[in-house]
Amino acid sequence: MTTRRATISDVARAAGVSASTASVVFSGKTPTSEATRARVLAAATELGYTGPDPRAASLRRGRSGIVGVVFDQHLGTAFLDPVTTHMMDGLADGVSRLGAALLLLRDDGETVSEPSLHTAPIDAAVLIGCSPRMRDSLEIVRARGIPVVVIEGDAGEGIPRVLLDNVEAQREAARHLADLGHRDVVIVTLPADAARHRGWLTDDAQVRVDVTADRLAGAREIFPEAPALAAAMSSIDEGMIAGRTIFSDASRRPTAVIAQSDLLAAGVIRAAEEAGLRVPQDVSVTGFDGVVVDGLAPHVLTTLVQPATAKGRAAGEAVAAMLEDEPPSGLDLACTFRAGTTTATPRIT
Template identity: 35%
Template sequence: MVKRARTLASLAAELGVSRTTVSNAYNHPDQLSAETRERILRAAAARGYPGPDPMARSLRTRRVGSLGVLLTEHLSYAFEDAASVDFLAGLAEATSGTESALTLIPAGPSEDDASALVGRAVIDGVVVYSVAEGDPHLAAAQARQVPLVVCDQPKGLELPFVGIDDRAAIRPAARALVDAGHTRIGILAIRLHRERHDGFITDIDDAELHVQRERVRGAREEFAAAGLDDIPVVTRHINDHDTCLSAARELLTTHPELTAVLCTTDSMALGVLDFAHEQGIDVPGELSVTGFDGIRTALLLGLSTVIQPNKAKGEAAGRMLLQLIDAHLADAPTTAPRVILETTYHPGRTVSAPRAPHTP
């Protein structure tokens, strides 16, 4: 019967090599010859040795080998929302080859028991992805005292940050509608407040969700500069297809005189396109539409939209967090780095001069 070596030390003793050599076969294969590594792995497999204990390694290196991603949406949202998918792909790209995995922490829109959920995550650091000002999940993440990067929002905190200038980014879309001659324009936005509100909204100055607040502000400022002040705004708390479609229906049935809709997400704009198709409204002949994000589906449909670099945003957040973790483990002083990425306006095919509105 073959003796079963169940520890790194016993396997090293049986093979007549050092424990470092066995460890390198798993963790630093470039430091061994192919023949030596193959001999160690073959002997380990024959003896039922699974490899170095990851917990022991984490205690030795002070790393657990995982970056947390705090999502205050249901987990399914991360895989259904195209902008979030691109962001996570960028994070994955940043961690490629670093021996760090990603741990998704799906806090969901509920704020109940935030500290327990975030506190249980076994992570070296965390990216907080787009949460409201004052959100308890952010406070719980800060309480962990691990390196942390905020992506998108909240803005204005003295924390490492990656995002865009949302207020400036949306202006070209608003300007395109004004330049095309539109004077009857509505806005669709996803949630502005932590508390649920679905429907028309007027005051946004106290909105805790800064991304949407700044996009609506930027659009309103551009419209005001053209003398357009009475701009209806409809919001939805959840950003999925059904709610985006219902938002478009609410806005356009309440205000059938509108000839253009500016949307703060591409998903909202796709809801408008679907509603227009249902009602036989020609886009852009009878209704012009703009979006925001630059997701693949929107671009394939020719949507006029603002393109933000969602994948590059994820890469930047991942690289920043890894650098902060290295500095933290080295007890090196750090500042709060801030990265603002550029956006571009894609003219698309959904904006034209206003014509007579459709009458159902």
């Protein structure tokens, strides 16, 4: 009888950590605490797991047993967003049947990491989003003949992609506000371009990041005249910067703000309260993601809950299928609207 080889998911469960954390311990690309590292390595020793199985990969096709995951921002910044953590957990689980490790690569157009996307010994790549910079990364991967999967982006014909219903979901949140009676609405968006410029979007601005464009399109199906303010990233601090801009003029404050992430929404709420506004009595706020945001209490955010872990797992399973010579398939996932305590009928002026 053949004994199944332990996987990184087995090690993670035994160590009481996420699959992505266990994978990071073996890849060494992102720092972890000594306590976490010791716990993961102890669990690995107990299970007889020594990392990706390069011997088996070599016997099959001379593979490295490594899947590259490409981000277009600093890795430390990316992992401040809980959505990224959940997605990476799912991705690690999705490739676990290969015994593969995840190698995190940064492609921000400013620094060159070693190993880079040009040289990293990877069997496949997963691109997070499809901004203009990510499309350059896509060309590098395709030139190397490496299988690639894109999460939330259109990479063109023949590239498997995992998508959310961003347009439909954001439209549902906007419709919720319209049904409450809101007409004066401002949209706070995720980055609109590769340079992550912060500021108001002009009417003829080209939004070149797929996720941002889709969510903006959904909101503007309900509020076609709503002004949009781009943030530099998804964070509470960026939401506060946007909120301070929106609420700076007491004579022109909107009755509602649609934020394209929960972190941005939390920052907008803090800025509103800083300006002396009550949420939701004076201003309603919606988010997007459905993650736990520290410091948001007593508010319960009205938001769209996205299946971030399932999104990562679908990408990992598509990678595994391609490396096993099976036809990969994209997967469309749906968000769920969740009404909270941060929206109400608009104030009467």
